[in-house]
Amino acid sequence: MRISDAESLVMEALWRESPLTAEDIAAAVGPEQNWSDKTVKTLLNRLLTKKAIAAARDGRRYLYSPIVARADYVQDESRGLIDRLFDGKLAPLVSHFAETNQLTPDDIAELKRLIGELDDGE
Amino acid sequence: MRISDAESLVMEALWRESPLTAEDIAAAVGPEQNWSDKTVKTLLNRLLTKKAIAAARDGRRYLYSPIVARADYVQDESRGLIDRLFDGKLAPLVSHFAETNQLTPDDIAELKRLIGELDDGE
């Protein structure tokens, strides 16, 4: 099942560090998003029913941990975008960024390095 | 305003060719998506109120054309994804694809070419 935008912010907190209590997560995400702790609880529950996270009882509270791996999530999201907008190929996306001048010299250097490695490794 | 997934399929038809009648669009998109012509009409109206497309009366019907450019849409979508998931930088996305073995030799060749050009051009 799909992880929504708001939910993904909770996931990001858990991917950074886990397990966390609801309180921890509210503290990590709430202020930034201007969310009440109630909102965070709702998101946690939805993520639970979606089996995206697990909860382990710890006394009176729960400790939450991700079940879905960030890599898998990132995978689905980026594959989806590339399939929808760039005919499933990565190069056109890079090309688009290049054409719209969204690449800093650092980006370019990093890309060069990556591509070089690829060539060697594969 | 945001263009939804279903709406974007209508936009794609118009980006491929415009102006088009509602009928044209239904013919172009409907079968693939299993949409009734009613559904296409609804999407066209929503896109109109979102000012994503324009309609020019042509006798009894309208001819629809995009107002939003595909490049701008692609721009927003891909920037959004990269900001959300890759810290705003393109290189980590490419890196992710490389690590998860989603690059065909063709992709790699194309990327090499692109990066090479970049280097020269900029």
Add this chain to the structure above:
DNA sequence: CGTTAATGTTTACACGTGTAATCGCTTAAT
């Protein structure tokens, strides 16, 4: 000229999402 067919306009409706408030149970403090 009236009826039908083609189009566009309005209304519908369930589901996910963002954003919470309220209810209820359990534990800690008095």
Add this chain to the structure above:
DNA sequence: ATTAAGCGATTACACGTGTAAACATTAACG
């Protein structure tokens, strides 16, 4: 033991979206 406080669970509610049916209007055909 009673009450208050802290948590989780349940309920709420408006808005966007996917998907379409119903209604209205107008032009064409008989």
